[in-house]
Amino acid sequence: xxxxxxxxxxxxxxRRLSQLDLAIAADVSAxxxxxxxxxxxxxxxxxxxxxxxxxxxxxxxxxxxxxAAGFAPRYTERPLEDSALSAARDAIxxxxxxxxxxxxxxxxxxxxxxxxxxxLDPFLAGVAPDLLRPPVNLIRLGLDPRGLAPxxxxxxxVRAVFRSRVSRQLATTPDPELTALYEELLGPAPEExxxxxxxxxxxxxxxxxxxxxxxxxxxxxxxxGTPMDITLDEVAIESYYPADTETAAYFTRxxxxx
Numbered sequence: 518x519x520x521x522x523x524x525x526x527x528x529x530x531x532r533r534l535s536q537l538d539l540a541i542a543a544d545v546s547a548x549x550x551x552x553x554x555x556x557x558x559x560x561x562x563x564x565x566x567x568x569x570x571x572x573x574x575x576x577x578x579x580x581x582x583x584x585a586a587g588f589a590p591r592y593t594e595r596p597l598e599d600s601a602l603s604a605a606r607d608a609i610x611x612x613x614x615x616x617x618x619x620x621x622x623x624x625x626x627x628x629x630x631x632x633x634x635x636x637l638d639p640f641l642a643g644v645a646p647d648l649l650r651p652p653v654n655l656i657r658l659g660l661d662p663r664g665l666a667p668x669x670x671x672x673x674x675v676r677a678v679f680r681s682r683v684s685r686q687l688a689t690t691p692d693p694e695l696t697a698l699y700e701e702l703l704g705p706a707p708e709e710x711x712x713x714x715x716x717x718x719x720x721x722x723x724x725x726x727x728x729x730x731x732x733x734x735x736x737x738x739x740x741x742g743t744p745m746d747i748t749l750d751e752v753a754i755e756s757y758y759p760a761d762t763e764t765a766a767y768f769t770r771x772x773x774x775x
Contacts, residue, residue, distance in 0.1 A: 521565060521586035522554040528572045529554075531691070542571040562588040575690050576750040594747035597631060605741065605749055612739065616756050618768040620734075626751040627694055628655045628683075636768070640665065640727065655755075656683070656702050670724040670731060678721055679703055722760040730767060733760035 519527075529539055536554070540547040550568070552558035560568070565586050569579045580590035597606055613621045613634035620640070623632040629652035641649060645663035656679050658664045660672070669675050680703045687695060722733040739754040759765035 519585060520556055521560065521582055522556045524578075524582055524585055525565075525568055525572070526554045528569070528574055528578075532572050534572070539568065539571060543567050560586055562586065562591070566591065573689070576744070576747045578690070580747075592745060592747050592750075597748055597752070602746065602748065605746075609752075609754060612754055612756075618771065618773075619757050619759065621754060621756040622655070623752055623754050624655050625748075626686075626690075626692070627652075627698065629653065630655050630658070631752060639771075640668065640725070643667075654698070656698060660702050665725075668725045668727055670726050671722075674721055675723050676703065678723075720760065723757075730763075732764045732767060734758065734764065735760050 529536070534542075536550045537547045540550045543550075545564075545567075549558065553560045553564070553568070562583060565582050565588070566579060569582055574582065576592040577594070580592055583590055593601075595602055597609075609623055609632060613623070613632060617634050617636045620637040621634045622630050622637060624630050644658065644665065645661075648658055648661060648664050659669070659679070660666050660676060666672055680699075683695065683699050683703060686692075687699065720735040722735050725732045725734065734757045736755050736757045739756065741749045741752070744750040759768060
């Protein structure tokens with residue numbers, strides 16, 4: 518088991534900071550950071566959290582730091598259905614509902630889908646039942662030939678976007694399960710054409726061939742600000758928008774056929 522000093526040093530190296538960089542950011546001496554990392558000084562819980570804040574350590578890992586320093590965890594992890602998270606859950610539900618007729622969904626740190634709105638349902642009609650058995654993984658759903666992949670015209674582009682996003686996530690917070698998912702699903706597929714250059718694009722759309730039409734969508738990501746619960750710290754809302762007038766007209770028409 519790692520000491521708190523060893524864990525802090527790992528996070529500092531991961532963030533590519535020197536002891537002096539971290540000390541200045543946390544308003545402590547570089548000598549104190551050195552003593553904590555080498556185990557010659559036992560940091561208080563407040564000091565652990567101060568250093569973790571400057572290292573942008575996720576809440577889940579802040580609890581591990583506190584435990585390694587001999588303190589109780591500070592952050593809870595409740596299921597999204599827990600009554601204590603009802604206000605946050607209701608807010609998410611309102612965001613999803615308000616985004617209709619366009620699709621939106623919520624996923625966790627491993628890209629497992631937590632909630633969706635009704636606009637996503639028609640696109641799931643042809644998906645293999647085992648891919649829709651919880652937990653439904655968004656990356657697997659999007660790239661599996663039995664999932665949404667047959668609908669995606671620019672699959673290489675979509676795979677490249679997933680690859681970039683997960684790479685950035687792993688660069689920020691190492692995670693064995695996410696690494697395994699990356700290795701399983703995000704290597705280049707031999708049958709795919711290479712992803713096109715996006716230098717001239719403002720946004721890379723996802724192009725879906727559905728019901729005889731090509732729908733072009735881009736997405737935005739929304740997260741909670743200053744969460745104190747691990748679940749809320751790790752969920753994100755992905756909202757899809759029409760990238761052209763034809764796609765916007767299609768969704769408007771199916772939402773209000775009259």
